[in-house]
Structure formats: C-alpha cells, structure tokens
Amino acid sequence: MAVVSTPIGKLLITDVLASYDGPRLFVCVSQSSQTYLALWVGDDEDSERWLYVPISQTRLDAVRAGRIALRQVFVEPEDGWLWEFSFAFGGDVSHNSMISGHDLSEDDLPSEDAYLNLTRESMSEYEATLCKESLDRKREIIDWRLHTGYQSEIDMGSLGLLLTRGQSLLSSLYSLGESVRESHMAVLATPAGSFRVQLASIHPPDLFSNEPSVTQAIVQFMRLIDAGDDHGKLSQVLSDIDARSAAHYVAFLKVLRAGGTSMDVNWASPGKTIRKTQISVQRVNSTIVALTGRTRTQKEQINVVGQLVAIDIENPRRRKFTLIGEDGVKYNGRMSAELSVTFEKEGPYVKATIERWWDVNPTTGQEKVHYELVSVVEV
Numbered sequence: 221m222a223v224v225s226t227p228i229g230k231l232l233i234t235d236v237l238a239s240y241d242g243p244r245l246f247v248c249v250s251q252s253s254q255t256y257l258a259l260w261v262g263d264d265e266d267s268e269r270w271l272y273v274p275i276s277q278t279r280l281d282a283v284r285a286g287r288i289a290l291r292q293v294f295v296e297p298e299d300g301w302l303w304e305f306s307f308a309f310g311g312d313v314s315h316n317s318m319i320s321g322h323d324l325s326e327d328d329l330p331s332e333d334a335y336l337n338l339t340r341e342s343m344s345e346y347e348a349t350l351c352k353e354s355l356d357r358k359r360e361i362i363d364w365r366l367h368t369g370y371q372s373e374i375d376m377g378s379l380g381l382l383l384t385r386g387q388s389l390l391s392s393l394y395s396l397g398e399s400v401r402e403s404h405m406a407v408l409a410t411p412a413g414s415f416r417v418q419l420a421s422i423h424p425p426d427l428f429s430n431e432p433s434v435t436q437a438i439v440q441f442m443r444l445i446d447a448g449d450d451h452g453k454l455s456q457v458l459s460d461i462d463a464r465s466a467a468h469y470v471a472f473l474k475v476l477r478a479g480g481t482s483m484d485v486n487w488a489s490p491g492k493t494i495r496k497t498q499i500s501v502q503r504v505n506s507t508i509v510a511l512t513g514r515t516r517t518q519k520e521q522i523n524v525v526g527q528l529v530a531i532d533i534e535n536p537r538r539r540k541f542t543l544i545g546e547d548g549v550k551y552n553g554r555m556s557a558e559l560s561v562t563f564e565k566e567g568p569y570v571k572a573t574i575e576r577w578w579d580v581n582p583t584t585g586q587e588k589v590h591y592e593l594v595s596v597v598e599v
Contacts, residue, residue, distance in 0.1 A: 224248060224258075226272070226305060227316045231256060237284075237336060245290075247280065248272075255280060256303075257293060261328050266308055267315075271328070273302035277365065278484045278498040286337040290330040295321040298482065298500045347486070347494045353408075353418075354488035360421040360438060362405065365484040367415075374415045378479035381583065383407070383417070385472040388585050392465040393437040403434045424490070438487060444469050445485055445497045449506035463520050464587070467578035470511050474582035476504045519575040521594070524551065528570045528596065531561070541593045543572055553591030561596055572596040 224231050231248035238245035244260040254274055261269040273294055275283075282288045294302060297320075306315035354361040366382075368374050387405060394403035408418040421434045440461055447453035458466055476483065482500045489495075499507070526545035532538050539555040551574055555561075573595040579588045 226303075228272075228303065231258075231272075257283070259290075259294065259330070267306045268309070269328075270305045270307065271302055271324075272305065273297050274299050276367065276482070276484050276498055276500075278496050281496065284336055286335040288335075289332065290334045290336065291332055294324060294329060297321050298502075300502060347488075350486060350488040351494055355490050357420060358424040358490050360405075360434060360490075361408070361488045362419040362438065363486040363488075364417045364419070365415070365486070366417070367482045367484075368480060374481075375479060378475065378481065379417070381475045382472075382479070382481070384585060385468070385475050385582060386419075388580070389465070389468040389472045390434065390437045390441060392468045393440045393461060394434060403437055405434075435489060438489075440465070442485065442487060442495060442497050445483075445499050447507075448499060448503045449510045451510060454507075454510060463576070464578045466511065467580045467587070470508060471580035471582040471585070473504050473508050473511070477501075477508060478582070519577045519592075522574050522576060524549075524572050524574055525599065526570070526572070527567055528563075528572070529567055531555070543570070543574075543593070551591045553593065556592055556594045559593060559595065563598060568598045570596050571599050 224233060229250055231250055233243065233246050233248045235247040236243045236245075237247065243258075246258050248256050248258055250256070255277065256272045257275045257280065259271045259273075261271055263269065271294055274297065275293065276298060279288065279293070279298060283290065283293060301318050301320060304315075304317050304319050350361055350363055364382075366374055366379075368378075387403075390405065391403045404422045405419040406422055408420040410417055423434070440457070443457045443460075447457050475481075476499070480501055482498070482504070484498045485496065487495045524543060524545045526543050528541065528543050530540070530542035532540045539557070541551075541553060541555050543551045545551065553574070572593060575592045575594055577590050579590070580586070581588075
C-alpha cells in the first residue's frame with residue numbers, strides 16, 4: 221500500500237474510495253492508528269489542496285454504506301476539526317492548517333447529495349474475529365475503542381473509573397435479575413492499536429429464556445449510546461429503564477467527559493451479526509446536558525405502608541419526614557410543598573405515596589437516593 225508524507229507524519233493509504241488520474245478520496249492510517257478520510261479539493265498552477273479529517277471506524281463504515289453524506293463528514297468532524305494541506309507539485313507542503321468544518325467554503329465541499337454505496341459483501345477481518353470469539357466462547361463480547369488524543373494509551377485512573385461505572389450501569393440495567401453477578405463482565409483483552417478494551421460476559425446468554433439477562437442489559441446500553449443527545453430517542457429509551465439506571469448512565473458519561481474520551485462500541489453476541497454504535501466527545505457533553513434535567517424529573521412513585529415516626533411541618537424550609545415501612549426500610553426525605561397533613565396522635569400508621577430519584581457520584585459510584593412524600597393517609 222502507498223504511503224503519503226504529511227505534516228502530521230507518514231500515513232498509510234489503506235483504501236481508495238474514488239480516483240481520477242490518481243486517488244481523490246481515500247482512507248489512511250497514522251503510525252499511532254488514527255484513521256483519516258482524505259479528500260482532494262482542487263489544484264492551481266503550483267499546488268493541490270487536500271482535506272484530512274480524523275474519523276472513527278463506526279463513522280467510516282456509515283460513510284461506506286451511504287448512511288452519512290460525504291459533506292457531513294467534513295462539515296461536522298467528530299473531533300470538531302480537520303486538517304487542510306496544500307502540496308506543491310514538487311512534493312513539498314506549501315501550506316497546512318487545522319480548521320473547523322464551518323471554515324470550509326462551498327467550493328471545497330462535496331454536493332449535499334454525494335453519498336457512497338460501498339457496502340462490503342463480507343464483514344471486516346476485525347468484525348469476523350469478534351463474532352468468532354463470541355461464538356467460540358458462547359459469551360457476549362463488547363469491544364470499546366477509546367479515543368483520548370493519545371491513540372494507543374489511556375490514563376489508568378480514567379480507565380478504571382470507566383470500567384467500574386460501565387459495570388455499575390450494566391448491573392442497574394439488569395436489576396430485575398435474581399443475582400446481579402449475572403450481569404458482570406470480565407476484561408478479556410486490550411488489543412494493540414488505538415486503545416481498545418474487550419469485555420466478555422461471565423455467564424453465557426440463555427437464548428431460550430425470557431428471564432432478565434446481561435444480553436438485555438447490553439441492548440439497553442447500546443440504545444442509550446445510540447440515542448446520544450436526540451431528545452426523541454432519549455425519551456423512548458428512558459421510558460424503558462428506571463430512574464436509577466438513568467442516573468448511572470449520567471455518571472458513566474461524566475467519566476468520559478472528564479477524560480476527554482470518545483468511544484466506539486462493537487457488540488458481538490453468539491450466532492448473531494455484530495452491532496455498532498459510537499459517541500463523540502461533543503455528544504458526550506450535549507447528552508449530559510440533555511439528560512441532567514430529565515434524570516431529576518424522572519421520578520418513580522412507590523406506595524409504602526408503615527409508621528410515620530417523624531414529621532417537621534413547622535419549618536417551611538425543611539418540611540422533612542421519616543417513615544419506616546412494614547419491611548423495616550427507612551425513608552427520609554422532604555414533603556411536597558402542596559402536602560398538608562395533621563394527625564391526632566404521634567407516630568401514626570399510614571399509607572404513603574413517595575417519589576424517589578437517584579444521583580450517582582461518577583468518581584465513587586456511590587448512589588444517593590432522594591425521597592419526597594406526596595400523599596399520606598392514616599390507616
């Protein structure tokens with residue numbers, strides 16, 4: 221394969237997507253395994269201009285299949301920027317700059333209806349290997365490709381937090397199972413190249429059972445990542461999970477944000493085709509914004525019968541309550557501003573409706589559950 225020399229290093233051309241008197245649109249990879257999509261813009265008497273945009277494998281596959289317009293790749297780069305190079309015909313670089321997609325002129329861009337349709341007859345070697353691994357082990361395999369700016373390495377603390385918060389998220393999505401251990405994933409490998417982590421389910425999926433399984437938890441995880449900051453898609457997914465899981469997802473995203481990390485996810489399930497999704501650093505930030513308000517308003521109502529052992533209605537700022545349910549669970553929280561109650565005796569036995577919601581500390585993983593008493597009647 222050909223090698224092109226640029227100000228960002230020597231790049232290996234791995235695939236030519238369009239050519240006319242030479243390559244005009246091609247895929248290339250740096251020595252640190254960063255993939256670029258290169259587009260010829262034009263030439264003059266002395267030089268020719270090129271655009272090089274960093275691109276994830278997931279997005280590149282979407283471009284090949286015609287799911288994303290070529291124009292969008294350059295106007296909306298995943299990392300927010302791209303390279304512009306001018307190569308003199310003698311071989312030297314006469315100009316180079318890092319630019320925003322919005323800096324491009326209309327003449328530099330493909331037309332709005334320019335799409336590729338290069339779907340491959342067979343999956344890539346990487347995808348085939350992942351599917352075979354899943355089938356041989358009879359386990360779910362998830363491959364995280366993490367992009368931090370340091371293509372083949374990642375801060376150990378960030379990786380540890382990401383794995384821990386990811387496991388907490390899957391466990392919360394699985395929460396209906398008899399044993400949360402059924403949702404546990406094991407680190408299988410950290411393959412070479414741009415930093416990747418392969419995870420495998422500890423237990424094989426039961427394809428014939430309707431009981432909760434780690435497979436169902438992974439489905440919801442992929443749906444969350446797929447939804448990104450799209451309010452409509454987020455609403456659909458959030459309607460299928462509980463408030464606790466939503467809080468754990470926010471904590472997971474905050475770890476990605478803290479590390480400036482974007483992520484490509486590939487999931488292989490035994491005997492099934494591979495499924496992919498991704499989330500960029502920019503979408504991590506906007507998704508957290510979209511979710512933060514929702515997780516605080518996504519409250520669950522529970523009905524509790526028990527003893528109201530303490531109530532403070534004198535202090536309008538506090539309006540606190542403590543209720544011990546029949547099962548011994550203690551509920552401490554605030555009273556709804558609209559709730560007005562009086563009881564003839566202390567410590568009455570009551571039937572209460574309580575709203576609850578969660579916050580999760582992204583660093584420690586500690587859950588904080590909040591309760592609000594919205595109605596109560598003596599029984």
